[in-house]
Amino acid sequence: MAFVQHLLFNPAIPAVERQKALDRAFSDPGLPTTNPTSSFWLRAPHPDLARSQSSELPKKAEVVIIGSGVTGTSIARTLLTSRKLPGGTPTRPAVVILEARDVCSGATGRNGGHILETGEEFAELEAAHGVDAAKKIIKFRLAHLNEMLAIAEEYGLAEHSQARKVQFLSVHFHEEGWRDAKRCIERLKECLPEETREWELLEGADILSKLCLPHGRGVVAGPAGAIWPYRFVTGVLAHLKEEFPQDLVIEANTPVTGIEDNSVGNNNSLRYLVQTSRGAIRARHVIHCTNAHASHLIPGLRGRIYPIRGQMSAQHPGDKFPFHGTEHSWIFNYERGFDYLTQLPGSDTGKMMMLGGGYAQGEQGGLADIGISTDSNLSFYADIHLSGALSAVFGRNNWGTVSGPNVESMWTGNMGFSADGFPWVGRLPTSLTCRGQREGSSGSEWISAAFSGEGMVQAWLCGKAVGTMLLLEESNSAESQDADLDWLPSQMLVTHERVKEAVLPRHAEVITSHL
DSSP: OHHHHHHHHOTTSOHHHHHHHHHHHTSOOOSOOSSOOOOGGGSSOOTTTTTOOOSSOOSEEEEEEEOOSHHHHHHHHHHHHHTOSOOOBTTBOSEEEEOSSSTTOSSGGGSOOEEOOOOTTHHHHHHHHOHHHHHHHHHHHHHHHHHHHHHHHHTTOTTTTTOEEEEEEEEEOSHHHHHHHHHHHHHHHHHOTTTTTTOEEEOSHHHHHHTTOTTOSEEEEEEEEEOOHHHHHHHHHHHHHHHOTTTEEEESSOOEEEEEEOOTTOOOSOOEEEEETTEEEEEEEEEEOOGGGHHHHOGGGBTTEEEEEEEEEEEOOOTTOOOOTTTEEEEEEOSSOEEEEEEOOOGGGOSOEEEEEOOTTSGGGGGGGBTOOOOSSOOHHHHHHHHHHHHHHHOHHHHOOOSSOSEEEEEEEEEEEETTSSOEEEEOOHHHHOOOSOSSOSSOEEEEEOOTTOGGGTHHHHHHHHHHHHHHHHTTOGGGHHHHTTTSOGGGBOOHHHHHHSOOOSOHHHHHHTO
C-alpha cells in the first residue's frame, strides 16, 4: 500500500500526471472487460462450473453474491453450511452467485498463488494504530494459511489445487531495506513470540549462496502457503453445488447492470431488484465481492476503493536451477518495488515459475496503472522486467539456460485498493450505495472487497466475517455480534466515520501543498 501513496504524494512527479491517476481512481471502473488477457491458471477451465448457467435465471433468491472468486466462495460456504437461511426451493434458492464472465476468471484466477504474510509491515501498523491493533491485524492475516490448507484437505482438493505449506524467502537486495526489515521482524517476534516461532533472519554470503541468491543482502524467512487459486475456488464451489443442489445457483457470464431498492412502501421481504444482462432477480440481501469493480455498483466508494493493474507470468526454469516447488516461495525486494514468485510442484504442468510484479518498473513508476480497471492489456515495461528478472536474481550461473522461449504466458489482473489500506467489510450504508431512503429495512447490501494486493491473506476470512454478520442480522442476535467476530480487526469494518475519512484527495495540488 505504501508504494501507491508514495506515487500519489510524490512532488517529484508532475502534478498533472498524479491528477490523471486520481481522476481514474474516482471514475466508474465499469464491468469486467470481455477480452481479458489469458491467465495460465485458467488454461484448463472447470468442466462443469466455468460457464455454468441455468436455462432460466432464477426470479428470486435470499442472497445474491456478485463475484465468484475467493471472497464470494467463502461467503457462500459460510451461509450454506450454517443451514440457517430460508429458501431451498427451485424457485427461491438460498444463494445465487452472479459472475460477469466465466467463474473465477477475475482477480482470484489471475493472482500469484501465494498465501503469504511476511510481517514486515508490523512496525508501520504499530505506529499508525497501536501495538494491540497491529498484533490483531497480523494474526488475522496469518490465520489464512491454516484455514485455507484445512479447507483444501476437507474437500479433498490439496493435491489437485497444489495447496502446500512452504517457507517464504523475503529477499532484500538493498542494504537500507534490509536494515529496516530486520528491525521490524525483531519487533514482531518480540510482540508475537508464539506466532513467529518459525521466523528467521538469514544473512551472510554462505547462506545466501546456498539459496541461489548471490546478490541478496539478507532474507526474512517464515511459513507460507502456495496454491493454484482457480482450482481451489472452483473445487470448493463444485463441492458446495453437490452438497446444496437446491440452495446454490451459479450463473456465469451474467453481469449485474443495476440494483434497485424497493423497500419503501413495499411489504415484500425481497428488498432488492438485481438487474442483469439475462433478466432480474429479487433478493433479500446483495453482497458485493467485486473488488476492483466495486464502485461501479456502489458510486459512493469511488476514491475509497479503486483499481490497480497488476501483472503475472508463467516461466520455464533454467536448466541449472534446483527445484524449489515444495520448499519455498519468494518475495524480491528491490531498491524500488518488489516481485513475488512461486514454483509449481510438477505433475501435469511441469515446474513452472509463477512470477508477478514489475509494478514499479511500469510506466511512470507504476502511476499509470493506478485506476486501470481492465485486464485486457499488458504493461510493456513490466513485461520487459518480468521476462528477464529470474536469471539476474538467482545468478546466471545458478539459473543456466532455457531451451525455447522462457515465458510461457503473461497476463494482467485488477486489484482493488483502498485509500486507507484496509479491506471494506460489512453492511453498506445508503450514503454509499445511493439507493433507498432509510436504514434498517428488511435485508441489506454488504461488501467484502479492497484487499490492496494481498487478497490471499485477507479475502477468505473477510468473506467469512460478512457471511457471519448477515446470519447474525437474520437471527436477531446483535448482542452476540462482538463476541462472534472478535477475530476481525475493527479497521476493516464499514463505518460512517470511515466513509468520511478513508478517501483519496480529489486534487493533486492539495496533496502537494500538505507535504
